[in-house]
Amino acid sequence: xxxxxxxxxxxxxxxxxxxxxxxxxxxxxxxxxxxxxxxxxxxxxxxxxxxxxxxxxxxxxxxxxxxxxxxxxxxxxxxxxxxxxxxxxxxxxxxxxxxxxxxxxxxxxxxxxxxxxxx
Numbered sequence: 137x138x139x140x141x142x143x144x145x146x147x148x149x150x151x152x153x154x155x156x157x158x159x160x161x162x163x164x165x166x167x168x169x170x171x172x173x174x175x176x177x178x179x180x181x182x183x184x185x186x187x188x189x190x191x192x193x194x195x196x197x198x199x200x201x202x203x204x205x206x207x208x209x210x211x212x213x214x215x216x217x218x219x220x221x222x223x224x225x226x227x228x229x230x231x232x233x234x235x236x237x238x239x240x241x242x243x244x245x246x247x248x249x250x251x252x253x254x255x
Contacts, residue, residue, distance in 0.1 A: 173188075176188070180213070183213070184213050184215055184220070184222050185220070185222075186213070186222060191213070191225075194222075194224065194225055195210060195225060198210050198224065198225055201227075202225070202226050202227035202230050203223070203224035203225055203226055204224075204226050204227075204230040204234075205227060205229075205230050207227070208227035208228075208229065208230075209227060210224075210225035210226060210227060211225070211226075211227060211228055212225065212226050212227070212228055212231040213225060214226045214230075214231055214234065216239065217239060
């Protein structure tokens with residue numbers, strides 16, 4: 137079906153989705169499973185403004201290791217939640233840890249002081 141423009145295509149997709157939500161979700165899941173690299177590249181571009189090549193360069197520059205601990209595999213894109221600037225690639229544990237501390241250097245310094253007081 138030819139579309140007049142991108143908005144016309146989006147409108148049609150919304151109508152199809154609303155008409156049979158389960159069927160549409162199944163098609164989305166199948167497409168993601170059949171094209172994992174395309175899905176990842178799209179997610180990188182939309183969430184972080186990174187191309188797959190830029191991600192690959194960061195991954196190789198870090199020797200596939202977490203930019204924070206340097207021990208585990210880098211699997212998550214770390215970014216500033218206000219500016220959305222990408223800082224590096226982190227392992228899941230380090231990424232979750234930074235997130236739980238709200239990306240606050242002061243809170244992390246408080247945690248370090250606490251650990252030093254209570255070894």
